[in-house]
Amino acid sequence: MHTKQIAEMIENKRDSFIKVSDRIWEFAETRFEEYQSAELLAHTLESEGFQVERGVGGIQTAFIGSFGSGSPVVAILGEFDALSGMSQKKGQAKEEPLVPGANGHGCGHNLLGTASLAAAVAVKQYMEENNMSGTVRYYGCPGEEGGSGKTFMARAGLFEDVDFALCWHPMGYNSIMAIESLANYQVYFKFRGKSAHAAASPHLGRSALDAVELMNVGVNYLREHIITDARVHYAITNSGGLSPNVVQPYAEVLYLVRAPKVAQVQEIYERVCKIAKGAALMTETEVEIVFDKACSNVVQNETIEQVMYKNFQELGVPVHDEEELKLAKSVRATLTEQERQTAERLSADTPDPDMVSWINPYTGATIPLNGSTDVGDVSWITPTAQCTTACFINGSTLHSWQWVTLGATSMAHKGMLHAGKVMASTAIDMLKNPELIEKAKAELKQRLGKTTYVNPIPEGVMPSVKK
Numbered sequence: 001m002h003t004k005q006i007a008e009m010i011e012n013k014r015d016s017f018i019k020v021s022d023r024i025w026e027f028a029e030t031r032f033e034e035y036q037s038a039e040l041l042a043h044t045l046e047s048e049g050f051q052v053e054r055g056v057g058g059i060q061t062a063f064i065g066s067f068g069s070g071s072p073v074v075a076i077l078g079e080f081d082a083l084s085g086m087s088q089k090k091g092q093a094k095e096e097p098l099v100p101g102a103n104g105h106g107c108g109h110n111l112l113g114t115a116s117l118a119a120a121v122a123v124k125q126y127m128e129e130n131n132m133s134g135t136v137r138y139y140g141c142p143g144e145e146g147g148s149g150k151t152f153m154a155r156a157g158l159f160e161d162v163d164f165a166l167c168w169h170p171m172g173y174n175s176i177m178a179i180e181s182l183a184n185y186q187v188y189f190k191f192r193g194k195s196a197h198a199a200a201s202p203h204l205g206r207s208a209l210d211a212v213e214l215m216n217v218g219v220n221y222l223r224e225h226i227i228t229d230a231r232v233h234y235a236i237t238n239s240g241g242l243s244p245n246v247v248q249p250y251a252e253v254l255y256l257v258r259a260p261k262v263a264q265v266q267e268i269y270e271r272v273c274k275i276a277k278g279a280a281l282m283t284e285t286e287v288e289i290v291f292d293k294a295c296s297n298v299v300q301n302e303t304i305e306q307v308m309y310k311n312f313q314e315l316g317v318p319v320h321d322e323e324e325l326k327l328a329k330s331v332r333a334t335l336t337e338q339e340r341q342t343a344e345r346l347s348a349d350t351p352d353p354d355m356v357s358w359i360n361p362y363t364g365a366t367i368p369l370n371g372s373t374d375v376g377d378v379s380w381i382t383p384t385a386q387c388t389t390a391c392f393i394n395g396s397t398l399h400s401w402q403w404v405t406l407g408a409t410s411m412a413h414k415g416m417l418h419a420g421k422v423m424a425s426t427a428i429d430m431l432k433n434p435e436l437i438e439k440a441k442a443e444l445k446q447r448l449g450k451t452t453y454v455n456p457i458p459e460g461v462m463p464s465v466k467k
């Protein structure tokens, strides 16, 4: 069976993949500044015989590694960005930053990018050994967190000739990710007023901070009148300085508006813009609206998901040893009861384990993801499927210190290598059965119906580094 060969190929190189992942964990670079992480992955691909193009789509840390020629083209998507402020020491059951205030891999993207690399390397080796035609590409996709790197890459046309795409996400469970995620827009509202002495001449000042606050109040009233599935968040990215005795002349707020469909996001966004203009009118300030980024919802593909599930079942699950289970237990003891309640169970009778040891049954049904991913844009252009593997403790959540601390330990490495095997095996299965690729494409077409893909990021907007 090809799953066995693929598993061996990845196991033979396990040490080198683990090194790559652990280095990226240490680099912990955030959106569009992943210079060392991207270079490490690109360099590793080159040493594995891939042709690498760096700086694709006009994004410095985006790259594509390619092997083979002609169709079919399989794209394996890798992410490698970290989150700000999530620094945490490795392998311990206590929250403690490695470097206070520094970044950390709170979403496991060191594992994500490396498993996809392992998959691409194994697919290449299998294709070579079996004289298969076609192309395997590794897409180095920067800035997933708050950056939508893939959406920018999609706008640059980089996925146009892809026949199907695969991705995964590290989690606390093994599953086929038949998700539908939320589309979103991220936009800055920059207010400009007039400074003045806050006591001596307040009547001469016009407060940009007042405008930000009034805008937020307005949006908080809007919440009652939008669809339930929408989410609106904001961060005050500039509060106008640290002096209360100065009327703040400049302030800005970053909004993230989400909903199941891009059109719904657009509708809410237009209303948020009206509120911003209202706040500017009330405070006699000016508002500048600066679009930052956007992404589309994920369109699942049952055809590829079925193939992925079959391969996953053949490969089984990552098995954790006593040492790993001990660490899992101690870290899990730090979860609150509420967090534990999100733990995966097969049924009410299944005990509540520290690490899961099964694959969640796949039914084809859509699982709503109350979050967003730029994999969404890829999935509108080419049929796309994703899986998760158990890299972390059961019931822990994304963006938590528990994920950072476990992200460079053997339990996470096992899950990572396993994900590489599942993706590579799925890719080989699809490449060997062109009728499945056609079926996956037909399914995408049917799911999209009359809607055509429109990239949600306006022309001229380029990726920005969040400071």
Ligand SMILES: Nc1ccc(C(=O)N[C@@H](CCC(=O)O)C(=O)O)cc1
Binding pocket: 144, 145, 146, 147, 148, 169, 184, 295, 369, 370, 371, 372, 373, 374, 398
């Ligand atoms: N399988 C997953 C993929 C992404 C995420 C996630 O947390 N994404 C960020 C992305 C935010 C963005 O699009 O800017 C989020 O939803 O806040 C969660 C699970």
